[in-house]
Amino acid sequence: MGPIVLIVLLVIIVLVALSCIKIVPQAHAYVVERLGAYHETWNVGLHFKMPIVDRIARRVNLKEQVVDFPPQPVITKDNVTMQIDSIVFFQITDAKLFTYGVESPIMAIENLTATTLRNIIGDMELDQTLTSRETINTKMRSQLDVATDPWGIKVTRVELKNITPPQPIREAMEKQMKAERERREAILRAEGEKKSAVLVAEGQKESKILQAEADKQAMILNAEAVKEKMVREAEGQAEAIRKVQEANADGIRLVKDAGADQSVLTLKSFEALQKVADGQSTKIIVPSDLAGLAGLAASLKGIAETDKKAE
Numbered sequence: 001m002g003p004i005v006l007i008v009l010l011v012i013i014v015l016v017a018l019s020c021i022k023i024v025p026q027a028h029a030y031v032v033e034r035l036g037a038y039h040e041t042w043n044v045g046l047h048f049k050m051p052i053v054d055r056i057a058r059r060v061n062l063k064e065q066v067v068d069f070p071p072q073p074v075i076t077k078d079n080v081t082m083q084i085d086s087i088v089f090f091q092i093t094d095a096k097l098f099t100y101g102v103e104s105p106i107m108a109i110e111n112l113t114a115t116t117l118r119n120i121i122g123d124m125e126l127d128q129t130l131t132s133r134e135t136i137n138t139k140m141r142s143q144l145d146v147a148t149d150p151w152g153i154k155v156t157r158v159e160l161k162n163i164t165p166p167q168p169i170r171e172a173m174e175k176q177m178k179a180e181r182e183r184r185e186a187i188l189r190a191e192g193e194k195k196s197a198v199l200v201a202e203g204q205k206e207s208k209i210l211q212a213e214a215d216k217q218a219m220i221l222n223a224e225a226v227k228e229k230m231v232r233e234a235e236g237q238a239e240a241i242r243k244v245q246e247a248n249a250d251g252i253r254l255v256k257d258a259g260a261d262q263s264v265l266t267l268k269s270f271e272a273l274q275k276v277a278d279g280q281s282t283k284i285i286v287p288s289d290l291a292g293l294a295g296l297a298a299s300l301k302g303i304a305e306t307d308k309k310a311e
Contacts, residue, residue: 022047022056029095033057041095060095064156067106071164072114074121076129083164084121086113088144089157097152105151109144113158116143126165133160 071083
C-alpha cells in the first residue's frame, strides 16, 4: 500500500502545482485575492499562486468594449417625449477598481447613460435635439468619463443610434419637409424660368445689335458703291469734256495751220450761230459786229457770182 499511496500523493501534488501555474493572455488582467483580501493584479505573462490561500477573484478584459443599450424615453425642453437608444464604447484601465469599485459595472454604465441623456436632452428643444447629435455625444462622453473614472473605466466614445419622435411629430415633420421641398422646387423652377427669360432677352438683344450692325455695313457699302459710281461718271464726263476740248483745240490748230483768214473765221462763226439758232435755247446772243458780218456775207456772194459768170 505504501508505494500506491506515494504515487497518489505525487499525482495530487503535480495536479495542484499545475493548477497554481497561470498564464495571463494579452489584453487581460487577473485580480488575485489572498485569504479573501486583495493581493495583486496579474498582467500578461506566467504567474504562480499559492495553493489554497490565493484565488483569482476576477478575470478582466482590457480590450475596448461596446455596449448597445435599449431605447430610453426622454423629454425635450418643449415637452416632446422621444425614444433614444445609445451605444457606449469603454475600456477598463484599472482591473482592481473595476473589480471592487461597483457591483455591476455594465448596469451602472447603462443607468448612468440614461440619466445623463435625460439631463442633456431636457435642456434642448426638439429641433435642436435632431440637429445636435455631435454635441450630445461629446457632452455624454465627457460626463460619463468623469463618473466612471472611480470604477477604473474610461468611456472613449458615445453615439446616439436612433432618435425616434412620436408618430404625430413624425407626420408633422414629414409634412414640413414635403412643404420645404415643394418650396425649393418652386424657387428652382422660378429661377430657371428667370434665367431662361434673361437668356432669351439677351439673345434677342444680340440679334438686334447684329442686325443693326449688318444694316449699317450694308448702308456703308451702298454709299461707297454710289460714291464710286458717281466718281466714275464724273470721271467719264470729265474725260468726255477733255476730249471735246482737245478736239476743238485740234480743229482750231488745224484751221490756224491751214492759214485761214478772217473771212473763213467769220463764216465759221455764222455756222456756229446757225446751230445755236436751231437749238432749244430761248435766248440768242447776237455779236455786236453783226453789220460787219453782213457786209462780209455780201462780198462772199459777189465773189461767188463772178466765178459763176467766168465759167
